[in-house]
Amino acid sequence: METILVLTHVDETGSALTKASLEAVSAGVELARQHTATLTIGILGVDATAAAGAVAATGARLLAVSGEAFAQPRYATDAAGCEALCRAAQASIVLAPGSSRFTRVAAGVAHRLGGWIDTHITSLSSNDSVDATRWFYRQRVEATISREARPWFLLLDAGTHAAFAGEAAAAQVEVVAVTLPTVRTTVEGLRSPMRDAQTIRPDARLLFVAGAGWTKKQPDGQIHVAEAGELILAFLRLSGASLGSSKSLADQKAEGEQSVLPFLTHMNQVGQTGSTPRHAKGLSTCCHGEEPHVVGWRFIGERRAISLDPNCGWTRGKADVVYIADAFQVMAKVNALLEARS
Numbered sequence: 001m002e003t004i005l006v007l008t009h010v011d012e013t014g015s016a017l018t019k020a021s022l023e024a025v026s027a028g029v030e031l032a033r034q035h036t037a038t039l040t041i042g043i044l045g046v047d048a049t050a051a052a053g054a055v056a057a058t059g060a061r062l063l064a065v066s067g068e069a070f071a072q073p074r075y076a077t078d079a080a081g082c083e084a085l086c087r088a089a090q091a092s093i094v095l096a097p098g099s100s101r102f103t104r105v106a107a108g109v110a111h112r113l114g115g116w117i118d119t120h121i122t123s124l125s126s127n128d129s130v131d132a133t134r135w136f137y138r139q140r141v142e143a144t145i146s147r148e149a150r151p152w153f154l155l156l157d158a159g160t161h162a163a164f165a166g167e168a169a170a171a172q173v174e175v176v177a178v179t180l181p182t183v184r185t186t187v188e189g190l191r192s193p194m195r196d197a198q199t200i201r202p203d204a205r206l207l208f209v210a211g212a213g214w215t216k217k218q219p220d221g222q223i224h225v226a227e228a229g230e231l232i233l234a235f236l237r238l239s240g241a242s243l244g245s246s247k248s249l250a251d252q253k254a255e256g257e258q259s260v261l262p263f264l265t266h267m268n269q270v271g272q273t274g275s276t277p278r279h280a281k282g283l284s285t286c287c288h289g290e291e292p293h294v295v296g297w298r299f300i301g302e303r304r305a306i307s308l309d310p311n312c313g314w315t316r317g318k319a320d321v322v323y324i325a326d327a328f329q330v331m332a333k334v335n336a337l338l339e340a341r342s
């Protein structure tokens with residue numbers, strides 16, 4: 001019989017679990033139910049015991065490693081904390097969110113436990129064995145993996161499971177002692193970009209995609225790049241959407257041929273040679289909707305597009321709703337409505 005451990009960690013408040021951790025908890029609860037396996041949840045963070053109440057409703061055994069050493073992500077301390085949780089749980093299957101904090105240490109912890117690890121897991125199922133799925137080759141090939149080796153560590157991609165949302169309750173938490181290694185890395189603080197500069201927001205409900213049309217000559221014979229930039233940034237500010245880009249738009253900066261949108265980089269590029277983000281909704285603007293771009297929309301729930309071209313790719317079955325309209329006019333109106341509402 002399998003023994004399942006879900007490794008979780010706290011968010012920047014220090015005392016609440018991250019959304020990705022709660023998603024891993026849901027996956028663990030479901031897998032334990034399918035397998036009639038025992039479930040343990042391990043929590044790592046400065047005040048891990050305070051965070052435990054949010055998952056008390058699972059009925060799982062709760063383990064915590066707490067203290068100032070875990071206030072900041074750091075390889076030496078996080079690896080020691082996760083190792084201690086794994087040894088205390090004696091788990092055969094270890095699920096963890098594929099967050100930057102755990103992605104950094106999980107392979108090392110698996111090695112210390114003599115285990116195996118697979119990453120970017122999108123779903124789990126259970127027959128006689130535990131099966132995990134992940135995508136390869138730019139989300140084109142989906143593989144199902146199962147392993148004999150134990151302990152088996154599985155890092156789950158964010159957004160692939162619903163976050164656990166049980167009633168918070170008083171929790172009985174076992175505090176696990178950690179023998180800390182010599183710590184050479186001191187975290188002096190965090191530097192994060194301004195909200196306007198950070199345009200990639202994986203947790204946003206909406207993906208807003210800008211295409212090359214924003215920088216093309218418009219019906220008046222002129223280009224309006226400055227206005228395009230203002231409209232896009234205003235929409236991102238008002239809606240909290242994440243910003244994606246077509247390759248044609250992202251490439252313009254690299255080629256330096258004309259003034260382009262300075263806040264866009266190749267990190268924003270969606271598609272075959274870009275990213276495949278997960279959002280509930282997507283709105284494409286000034287983009288033609290060609291296949292190498294739309295392949296990156298695989299995990300977008302509801303798709304809408306604004307294009308001047310009634311024969312664009314979006315109208316050929318790639319979007320749920322297409323507005324044949326001028327995106328400059330539409331987005332100006334949308335921004336005004338959002339502004340009035342806020």
Ligand SMILES: Cc1cc2nc3c(=O)[nH]c(=O)nc-3n(C[C@H](O)[C@H](O)[C@H](O)COP(=O)(O)OP(=O)(O)OC[C@H]3O[C@@H](n4cnc5c(N)ncnc54)[C@H](O)[C@@H]3O)c2cc1C
Nearest residue numbers: 211212213246247248271272273274286288292293308327
């Ligand atoms: C191997 C390979 C890999 C590729 N990988 C990717 C990838 O990862 N991602 C990607 O995006 N592309 C990729 N491409 C390129 C892709 O095929 C397209 O060339 C690209 O997506 C086109 O970008 P676009 O639609 O923004 O630009 P365009 O094709 O120039 O389309 C601009 C659109 O904007 C519309 N428009 C103009 N003004 C307005 C307005 N005022 N209002 C509304 N609409 C307006 C026009 O009608 C037009 O439809 C790849 C291509 C190859 C060969």
